[in-house]
Amino acid sequence: MNRVRPVPKKGSTLHDYPYATPGRKCPHFWIINVTPPGPSHCLHHCLYCYAQHAIYSDYSDDTLVYNNLPELVEKDLKRIALCPPISMSNTSDPCQPIPELRAEVKRLVQLLMSYGVSFSITTKGDPGFLLELPGFVHYRPKFIAVTIEGTADITALLSPSALTFEKRVEVVRRLSGLGIDTLIRFDPVFIHLFQAVYGHSWFDKIEGLIDTFAGAGAKHRVCSTGRLSKKPVYPAHGVGDSLWQRVLDVVQAHSPAAARCFQRDYCYQRGGTSQGYLLERDLRLRFHRRLRAVVESRGMTYATCQELGAQECDSEGLPHCQRFLLPFAGKQSDGRFKAIEGCAANCHISCRGLAHPPCGQPKLASPQPFKVSYLRGGRS
Numbered sequence: 579m580n581r582v583r584p585v586p587k588k589g590s591t592l593h594d595y596p597y598a599t600p601g602r603k604c605p606h607f608w609i610i611n612v613t614p615p616g617p618s619h620c621l622h623h624c625l626y627c628y629a630q631h632a633i634y635s636d637y638s639d640d641t642l643v644y645n646n647l648p649e650l651v652e653k654d655l656k657r658i659a660l661c662p663p664i665s666m667s668n669t670s671d672p673c674q675p676i677p678e679l680r681a682e683v684k685r686l687v688q689l690l691m692s693y694g695v696s697f698s699i700t701t702k703g704d705p706g707f708l709l710e711l712p713g714f715v716h717y718r719p720k721f722i723a724v725t726i727e728g729t730a731d732i733t734a735l736l737s738p739s740a741l742t743f744e745k746r747v748e749v750v751r752r753l754s755g756l757g758i759d760t761l762i763r764f765d766p767v768f769i770h771l772f773q774a775v776y777g778h779s780w781f782d783k784i785e786g787l788i789d790t791f792a793g794a795g796a797k798h799r800v801c802s803t804g805r806l807s808k809k810p811v812y813p814a815h816g817v818g819d820s821l822w823q824r825v826l827d828v829v830q831a832h833s834p835a836a837a838r839c840f841q842r843d844y845c846y847q848r849g850g851t852s853q854g855y856l857l858e859r860d861l862r863l864r865f866h867r868r869l870r871a872v873v874e875s876r877g878m879t880y881a882t883c884q885e886l887g888a889q890e891c892d893s894e895g896l897p898h899c900q901r902f903l904l905p906f907a908g909k910q911s912d913g914r915f916k917a918i919e920g921c922a923a924n925c926h927i928s929c930r931g932l933a934h935p936p937c938g939q940p941k942l943a944s945p946q947p948f949k950v951s952y953l954r955g956g957r958s
């Protein structure tokens with residue numbers, strides 16, 4: 579294991595996803611990364627991970643962990659009147675088994691709860707350490723998303739250093755049993771890898787997975803078939819394969835025929851919120867609709883992550899693709915925040931055209947990333 583080195587984060591963390599087109603599906607979020615992006619800062623090393631090679635990646639050999647986040651975040655909470663929901667760590671897993679990182683995440687979550695703001699955590703690790711925080715279990719609004727990209731065979735190929743499949747399902751069971759809003763990200767699902775490993779029974783395996791998830795108490799499932807780049811990634815020691823090539827290689831190792839289909843079916847596409855090599859659109863739509871029917875028949879809801887519009891394949895009646903409401907919160911006279919009633923944070927959909935949205939800030943009702951100046955006004 580690399581040496582762990584706590585470092586201060588410089589500058590504010592207050593920023594949104596970069597998506598700006600009407601095809602945006604993500605609500606507005608304040609993204610707080612607990613490490614820099616870069617291959618040494620997430621121990622999972624998932625085969626398909628683009629965040630390890632993001633534009634501002636740090637390629638040092640040490641595992642860097644930010645050690646001043648609560649102080650930085652509190653500074654921003656003091657200067658805004660409207661607080662977006664917070665998405666914790668999109669560049670690395672915030673529940674990795676690194677004691678320094680978990681201590682910092684605990685401090686941060688404690689701060690968010692003391693201010694009364696909305697937050698979500700996405701992980702392939704064990705968030706059990708957060709249950710030690712007084713009030714965490716019943717705190718709302720929050721949700722936890724557990725990423726499980728397939729069966730035990732598939733997760734062993736794609737994310738072998740994260741928690742095992744069985745342990746991730748156990749995490750879902752434990753959190754759901756405690757009444758914590760928990761969803762499963764089936765993301766990314768590479769259908770050719772399922773076909774390579776399971777042959778003609780590949781979709782039966784997926785149906786079996788859905789039964790397992792329903793049995794663990796999950797209420798919602800977000801799915802994507804992945805977006806890959808053919809650009810070589812740059813690990814610390816020289817040029818590496820592209821993410822597309824890595825996935826192809828693992829499919830090829832199990833079935834050359836499935837690998838040929840993967841090469842044919844993952845085509846370059848531009849549109850919506852992103853570009854890259856995606857599963858061909860008709861195949862994608864057919865797969866998602868088939869899967870949605872199975873998921874809904876087991877009493878869960880379903881949505882796709884970005885790659886299809888909500889009206890094309892998401893379960894009806896969802897406020898956004900992640901199901902659980904994480905509203906903006908408005909500052910109260912004591913400096914704490916309170917969730918805004920009637921807010922879904924999906925501003926350009928739920929408040930489109932409203933002169934007086936519940937938050938009091940009509941400038942938010944756009945797919946553009948929020949500007950900090952919008953958060954200073956609004957209601958108080």
Ligand code: SF4
Nearest residue numbers: 921923925929935937
């Ligand atoms: S009330 Fe509407 S515009 Fe305001 S933050 Fe919520 S969703 Fe966005």
